[in-house]
Amino acid sequence: MSRPHALLELDPAVVRRARALAKKAAEPVVEIARSHTTVSVERATLRLAGLSGADHERVPWVNHLVSAVRDEVGLEHGVTTPVYDALLRGAAPDLTTLAQKAASGNVSFRLPSGRDATAARRAATKGVGVGLRTIDRSRATRDRLIRRHGDPTSKPWIYLIVATGDIYEDIPQAQAAAREGADIIAVIRSTGQSLLDYVPEGATREGFAGTYATQENFRLMRAALDDVSKELGRYVRLTNYASGLCMPEIAALAGMERLDMMLNDSMYGILFRDINPIRTFVDQRFSRQVHARAGIIINTGEDNYLTTADAVEAAHTVTVSQLLNERFAKEAGLEDWQLGLGHAFEINPEIPDSFRMELAHALLARQLFPDAPLKWMPPTKHMTGDIFRGYLLDGFFNLVGAMTGQGILLVGMMTEAVVTPFLSDRDLALQNVRYVMNAASGLTEDFHPPRDGYIQTRARQVLSEAVDLLDRIVHDSDAAGDAPLLAAIADGTFGLMKRPATGGKGLDGVSERADDYDNPATTALDAWTPPAATRHTSTERAPR
Amino acid sequence: MSAHIVRPYGDTTGDGMVQLSFTLPLPHDKRAEGAALQLARKMGLDPALLVHAKAMGPDFTFFVVYGSTTHLVDVDDVHVVEREYPLLSAKDANTAIKKLLRRRLVVVGACIGTDAHTVGIDAILNIKGFAGEKGLEYYREITVVNLGAQVLVPDLVARARAEKADAVLVSQVVTQKDAHVHNTTQMSAAFREAYPAGQVPILVVGGPRFEEGSEAALGVDRIFGRGTTPGEVASYLVHEMTQRKARPS
Numbered sequence: 205m206s207r208p209h210a211l212l213e214l215d216p217a218v219v220r221r222a223r224a225l226a227k228k229a230a231e232p233v234v235e236i237a238r239s240h241t242t243v244s245v246e247r248a249t250l251r252l253a254g255l256s257g258a259d260h261e262r263v264p265w266v267n268h269l270v271s272a273v274r275d276e277v278g279l280e281h282g283v284t285t286p287v288y289d290a291l292l293r294g295a296a297p298d299l300t301t302l303a304q305k306a307a308s309g310n311v312s313f314r315l316p317s318g319r320d321a322t323a324a325r326r327a328a329t330k331g332v333g334v335g336l337r338t339i340d341r342s343r344a345t346r347d348r349l350i351r352r353h354g355d356p357t358s359k360p361w362i363y364l365i366v367a368t369g370d371i372y373e374d375i376p377q378a379q380a381a382a383r384e385g386a387d388i389i390a391v392i393r394s395t396g397q398s399l400l401d402y403v404p405e406g407a408t409r410e411g412f413a414g415t416y417a418t419q420e421n422f423r424l425m426r427a428a429l430d431d432v433s434k435e436l437g438r439y440v441r442l443t444n445y446a447s448g449l450c451m452p453e454i455a456a457l458a459g460m461e462r463l464d465m466m467l468n469d470s471m472y473g474i475l476f477r478d479i480n481p482i483r484t485f486v487d488q489r490f491s492r493q494v495h496a497r498a499g500i501i502i503n504t505g506e507d508n509y510l511t512t513a514d515a516v517e518a519a520h521t522v523t524v525s526q527l528l529n530e531r532f533a534k535e536a537g538l539e540d541w542q543l544g545l546g547h548a549f550e551i552n553p554e555i556p557d558s559f560r561m562e563l564a565h566a567l568l569a570r571q572l573f574p575d576a577p578l579k580w581m582p583p584t585k586h587m588t589g590d591i592f593r594g595y596l597l598d599g600f601f602n603l604v605g606a607m608t609g610q611g612i613l614l615v616g617m618m619t620e621a622v623v624t625p626f627l628s629d630r631d632l633a634l635q636n637v638r639y640v641m642n643a644a645s646g647l648t649e650d651f652h653p654p655r656d657g658y659i660q661t662r663a664r665q666v667l668s669e670a671v672d673l674l675d676r677i678v679h680d681s682d683a684a685g686d687a688p689l690l691a692a693i694a695d696g697t698f699g700l701m702k703r704p705a706t707g708g709k710g711l712d713g714v715s716e717r718a719d720d721y722d723n724p725a726t727t728a729l730d731a732w733t734p735p736a737a738t739r740h741t742s743t744e745r746a747p748r
Numbered sequence: 749m750s751a752h753i754v755r756p757y758g759d760t761t762g763d764g765m766v767q768l769s770f771t772l773p774l775p776h777d778k779r780a781e782g783a784a785l786q787l788a789r790k791m792g793l794d795p796a797l798l799v800h801a802k803a804m805g806p807d808f809t810f811f812v813v814y815g816s817t818t819h820l821v822d823v824d825d826v827h828v829v830e831r832e833y834p835l836l837s838a839k840d841a842n843t844a845i846k847k848l849l850r851r852r853l854v855v856v857g858a859c860i861g862t863d864a865h866t867v868g869i870d871a872i873l874n875i876k877g878f879a880g881e882k883g884l885e886y887y888r889e890i891t892v893v894n895l896g897a898q899v900l901v902p903d904l905v906a907r908a909r910a911e912k913a914d915a916v917l918v919s920q921v922v923t924q925k926d927a928h929v930h931n932t933t934q935m936s937a938a939f940r941e942a943y944p945a946g947q948v949p950i951l952v953v954g955g956p957r958f959e960e961g962s963e964a965a966l967g968v969d970r971i972f973g974r975g976t977t978p979g980e981v982a983s984y985l986v987h988e989m990t991q992r993k994a995r996p997s
Contacts, residue, residue, distance in 0.1 A: 380805060395878070396867035412867070476876045478894065512875055512882060584880070621880050628771045631804045701875055701885065709896060 211653060212571050212663045218671060219572065225674035226527035232687035234535050236482060237489035241721065243401070243713035245490045246270050246283040248452035249725040252335025252460075253284070253328070255299040256419060258405040265303035266453070267402050272306035276313040279715035282723040284328035285321060286313040292323055299331075315720075329724040335460060336497070336728055342462035343499040346439075349430070353439040356387040358645070360580065360605055360613035362637060363443070364630065367392035369411035371421045375428045380627075382432045382440045385634050388465060388612065390443035391425060393417050398448025398477050399709060403457065417444050417454055422461035441465055443503065446491045447473055449483070449710045455491035459498030465544065465612075466495060469505035470532045471525065474693060475701045476508055480708035481693055492536035493729035502538065503612070504529040507548035507581040509698075515550040515585075519565050520669035521698065522547050526569060527674065528689075530576070539734055540575035544612055548581035549601040557658070559600055564662035566608040567653070571663075580605045582616025594618040598633065602640035607647045613637065673697070752823040764816040766793065771810050776803035784811040792818045833987035838887055841982045845889040848989055849914075855884055855985070856908045856949075857917040858895035861931040866897045868954050869919035872978050881977045890982070901935050905942045908949055915950040915985050920958075928955055929966065936967030950988050952981065 247266040258264045273283045287302065295311045296302035305311040316324050356362070364386035366377045378389040394411030397404075407424060408416040415421060422444065429440045441464035446455040451468070458466050470488055473479035495502055506522040506529075513521070526545045533543055547569045551558040569578055582601045587594045598616035605613045615633045617625045625633075653659035682691040686705050696702040758765025768788065774780040781801050788796035793815030800812035836844065845853045857869045871878035873894045875885040885892045893911050895904065908916050918935060920928035932953050939948050954972040963971055970984060 383805060396870065399866055399870060476874065477870075478874060508876075512886060626771065627804060627808060628769065628810045631802075631810060 210571065211651075212567055212660050213655065214568075214571060214664065214667060218664075218667060222523075222527055222572075222667065222671050222674060223531075225671065225678055226524075226531040228678045229674060229689045229692075230528060230531040230535065233485050233689050234489065234532070236687060236690075237486045240482065240486045240714055240716050241279060241282065241723065241726075242452070242483055242486050242710075242715070243267075243270050243274070243279065244450050244452045244487050245723070245726070246273075246279060247450075248456040248490065248494075249282075249284060249332055249723055250287070250299065251453055251456050252339075252725050253299060253331040254334055255303060256405075257300060259304075259307060262405055263307075264402050264405055265300055265307075268307040269299070269303040272303075272309075272311075273313050277315045278718075280718040280721060281315055282717075282721050284332065284724060285324045285720075285722050286315055288327040288331065289314065289316040289320060289324035292320070292327060321720075325722055325724070328722070329727075332724040333728070335456065336725070339456075339459035339494070339498045342460060343497070346462055346464065346499060349433065350439045353433045353437055356438055358641065360610045361387040361441070361577075362634070363388040363390060363579070363612050363614045365390045365392055365614075367414045367624070369394065369413070369415050370409040371407050371415055371424055372409060374415055375425060378425060379428055379432045381630065382429065382436060384631060385638070386440065386615075387438070388441040388443055389425075389429060390465075390467075391415055391417075391421070393445050398445070398473065398479075401449045401710065401713065403450050403453050417457075419457045419461060422457055422463055426462050443467070446495070446502075447505075448477065449473075449479060449487075449713075451484075451487040452490040452494070455494040455498075455500075458500060459494050463500060465501045465503055466491075467505060468492065468495060468502040469508075469525075469546075470529050471693070471698065472505040472508060474703050474708065475698055476505075476512075478701075478703065478708045480711035480714065481690055481703055481705050483708070483710040483714050486714060488532065489536050490726065490729070492533055492538055493726075493732070496537035496539070496542065496734065497729060497732050499542070501542045501544050501577060502533060503544040503579050504546045506546040507550070507584075510548050510550035511585045515548075515552070516555070516561060519561075519666045520673055522565070523568065523572070523666060523670035524673050524677075525698075526573065527670070530573065537729070537732060537734065540573075541577065543573065543576040544579040545569065545573055545576050546579045546581060549583050549597075549604060549616075550585050553583075553586055553597060559604070560658055561662055562600075562604050563607065563653075564659040565666060566604050566610070567659065568663040568666055570608045570610070572667075577611025579612040579614065580608075580610035581614045582620070584620050587616075587618075587620040589622055591618040591622065594620065595632070595636065599636055599640060602637050603644055606640050606645040607651050609648050754821050754823060755819075756817060764818070766815060766817050768793070768813045768815070769811065770813075771804065771808055773807060774809055775806060776801060776809040780809045781811075784809075784813060788813045788815055794818050833983055835979060836983045836986060838882065838979070838982070841979075841986050842887055842889040844986045844990070845887075848986070848993060852889050852891045853915070853985065853989065854891045854893070854911050854913045855915045855917060856893045856895065856904070856911055856913040857919070858899035858904050859897040859919045859921075860899050860901055860904060860935055861920070861927055866919070868921060868956075869894065869917060872917060872919075872954065872976070872981050877978050879975075879977050881979045883978045884982060886978075887982060901931075901938045904935065905938050908939070909942065913949045914989065915952060917952045917954065917981070920953060920955040928957060932958075932966045932968060940967065950985060950992075952984075954981075 247270050250266045255266050273286050277286050364381045366374045368374050392414035394414040394416045404416045404418050407420045426442050429442050433440045443465040446466040446468045473484045474481045506525045509521045549562050583597050595618040617629050617633050619629045677692040678688050680688045680692040690705045694704040755764040756766050785796050796815035802810045804810050857873050859866050873892050874883045877883040884890050951968040952970045953968045956974040958971045
């Protein structure tokens with residue numbers, strides 16, 4: 205759709221500068237990611253090679269095998285060389301048996317050299333290739349099912365959450381939500397899963413405020429949504445969380461089990477979960493490479509910046525985070541259509557012009573990332589027990605979504621902050637969305653904020669504050685000589701949290717790669733490029 | 749009629765009008781509407797007026813009912829249990845700490861023993877928080893030192909001393925063979941040994957299986973159970989610090 209002029213008339217030089225600064229901030233961190241590995245990256249690699257299952261105490265075999273190799277030869281060479289060397293030496297007939305023997309200390313590992321090393325690496329590449337091909341097949345299956353059932357007929361896609369804790373309760377709820385109009389089902393994880401340094405195993409029926417992410421739960425839910433997609437004649441997407449200490453493993457499982465979207469933010473774990481920054485960036489790069497190859501759309505978590513700080517004062521931190529997320533994602537091979545960059549309607553409704561500012565912020569994101577399926581998230585911070593007021597606020601949230609052409613709309617519940625949504629709450633929420641979209645989505649054609657008016661001025665102000673903050677980040681430094689972004693994270697540049705590169709959970713699972721580091725998964729992922737003619741399911745009718 | 753008897757107010761004194769919405773697991777038809785009215789009458793609405801009924805899928809119907817309640821409320825007969833300390837917002841807690849200490853309140857948290865379940869301590873301390881409330885890290889006037897899981901008691905005591913902790917929060921989820929009780933008593937004894945009498949930090953323990961009212965037996969100041977929110981903990985800490993300040997030392 206052609207437009208007489210860009211809606212916000214942002215200065216292209218400022219936009220270019222913002223992206224250049226984001227690239228500059230990201231570069232040294234990417235270098236760290238490329239020169240380190242983690243226990244979770246190595247475990248994900250073994251999962252790709254087909255190792256699954258757990259012992260009677262539910263400790264996964266990948267954890268046993270990585271620990272054993274690490275204790276004997278270290279993590280810095282990559283685990284696959286010693287593991288496949290042991291298999292070639294006849295220590296065990298397969299990975300599972302090898303892991304079982306390793307768990308009881310009945311096998312020893314070595315770092316092979318010469319022809320043994322070459323043979324081990326070749327075998328490892330073959331083994332891990334099986335998982336990568338599974339991911340490729342899942343992507344092809346998704347494309348085929350979308351062709352057969354079709355995409356949702358209108359934008360934004362409607363995103364609904366289920367979270368009972370019991371996968372067998374989640375399934376009928378998810379199917380009901382899809383029948384009521386949800387295009388995307390997100391299964392919220394159990395509280396605290398992000399801090400577990402292992403992925404639970406099997407179908408689970410007990411969770412706290414959410415359901416554990418496991419390979420079997422992924423498989424069960426995807427199969428259930430395939431059934432309902434067929435029934436509805438519309439491909440219903442499934443979302444879960446690749447965050448926390450097991451980000452790479454969850455990403456690998458999601459790729460193999462054909463999940464469609466994953467929450468995957470570049471700094472969320474560091475800032476809000478106190479996970480070590482290096483661990484996070486290393487794990488994140490691997491997980492994003494997997495998502496890129498799997499054709500998964502990532503969702504980033506910028507809403508969190510607004511719920512922990514004032515949504516007006518912190519508006520530019522959302523833009524900075526989006527730019528960094530975009531940079532890290534592009535570097536890892538993700539394409540624009542895979543970037544569900546987040547933002548949220550969290551300005552205090554009591555302050556004057558709050559709606560105008562929400563419009564300005566949402567338009568800014570839309571203009572900065574015209575080809576990304578932005579994820580628009582509903583009010584939570586200013587939702588109270590007054591459900592009637594909450595319903596109105598959600599209506600205004602939907603209106604901003606309609607007027608600014610958002611790609612993914614997380615449906616707001618009037619009972620947010622009160623109860624787990626009732627069946628009726630979900631129905632009322634969807635009526636709200638449908639009414640606003642029917643009544644007002646055409647406004648994208650009519651709505652042109654006046655030149656240098658309130659909205660244009662506010663958007664430019666937020667962008668310029670974002671550029672200032674990025675500028676401060678790339679010039680930050682600390683005594684340890686860390687990468688500027690790490691120094692900035694350490695001294696509390698982002699919100700109230702100071703997260704030094706030497707602190708936080710999971711640091712002991714990080715190793716610097718040795719010169720002979722070998723990991724067939726990272727080798728293949730580094731070499732991978734997206735298929736030339738990528739299907740653009742998420743092309744926006746974006747106002748430009 | 750006593751002035752202390754009240755009824756809900758719609759638009760006229762004494763009309764008793766209330767509004768109500770609910771869902772019944774019935775397909776939407778005449779019978780479902782009758783069922784909704786029957787429920788309303790049993791809830792004391794007479795007359796009950798069914799103003800809205802809508803099918804939600806094939807198996808459920810949503811209703812909005814208005815009606816005059818037959819019940820009366822005797823205000824004299826209302827009894828409320830006051831919380832022993834007021835629940836403060838993050839802002840009020842910050843202000844109170846500032847006024848009370850003129851410095852930040854230092855909280856050291858850990859899971860001790862073999863317990864690796866940091867879910868509880870992280871829900872209270874991490875900025876992400878729990879149940880829609882931000883954790884203590886979010887409080888401007890609170891310094892949080894979260895030591896994580898499997899912290900040894902001597903290390904916890906040493907760190908608490910080094911940080912000049914005002915309060916120590918310990919989480920215990922694993923309860924096999926009463927591990928939570930043993931760990932906690934060992935912890936409180938170590939603190940009493942390491943600090944002069946009367947100067948031990950506020951000792952708070954949290955977990956799903958602690959017996960209510962067993963603070964004295966465990967040697968701690970406060971036990972928090974399942975579902976505790978960061979705001980409750982912060983409010984308690986402010987309350988307890990205020991009490992201690994007021995106490996002659």
